[in-house]
């Protein structure tokens with residue numbers, strides 16, 4: 001049975017989509033079957049971080065509604081075991097049918113090793129969609145106090161829902177910034193009150209890859225952010241990997 005992993009944050013712009021793309025492609029590069037679903041309705045951009053175009057992609061609403069099957073979802077040209085569903089641009093007058101979404105995810109569990117949900121920012125209406133059915137959560141924060149506080153709040157909300165497998169990813173970590181702020185990754189973990197899944201350094205390759213329309217792992221296999229995503233992919237599979245910045 002496949003696992004549903006939601007990548008979320010409290011604050012916007014912490015790197016959820018970049019982390020979702022980096023870690024899911026790292027798993028696909030190991031031959032795992034992966035379904036990536038952009039759940040950021042209206043502000044979708046997981047296609048860019050995956051180096052795909054959203055124009056020809058089915059949305060998860062197309063598949064939930066029964067008009068298409070997941071076998072028709074876009075197959076990644078560089079990672080043939082990875083499929084992608086985008087988010088609808090608008091919902092029109094309707095809302096996402098939570099029951100239909102849950103039913104679709106249940107079916108997808110038997111077809112994929114991992115199903116990634118790329119969440120919208122915050123704890124608004126999209127939060128229920130991405131949190132209700134997920135088994136595990138990767139909570140992405142930056143080092144700023146506001147991001148850490150929002151991550152802590154999001155972690156508390158998940159705890160109230162009985163979701164216990166919540167792990168922190170501290171993104172955009174730069175040695176200089178950390179020492180200037182006089183904080184360490186340990187401090188961030190303590191403030192958020194959550195265990196650590198990984199740290200990802202500030203790396204210009206993340207921005208460049210999206211700008212060139214390539215997945216990070218194809219743009220630069222060995223850059224610091226790629227390596228960090230590959231280590232997180234190992235830890236997701238229960239394989240121990242050291243936590244460091246390179």
Ligand code: ADP
Pocket residue numbers: 009012013014015016017018019171172173200201202203204205206207210225
């Ligand atoms: P979110 O999905 O949380 O809104 P994104 O993944 O879209 O965040 O990232 C926001 C911006 O930060 C993007 O321009 C992205 O390229 C950049 N970014 C994310 N992670 C890193 C990183 N580790 N190093 C450098 N830039 C990053």
Ligand code: MG
Pocket residue numbers: 016017018040045118119
């Ligand atoms: Mg995003």
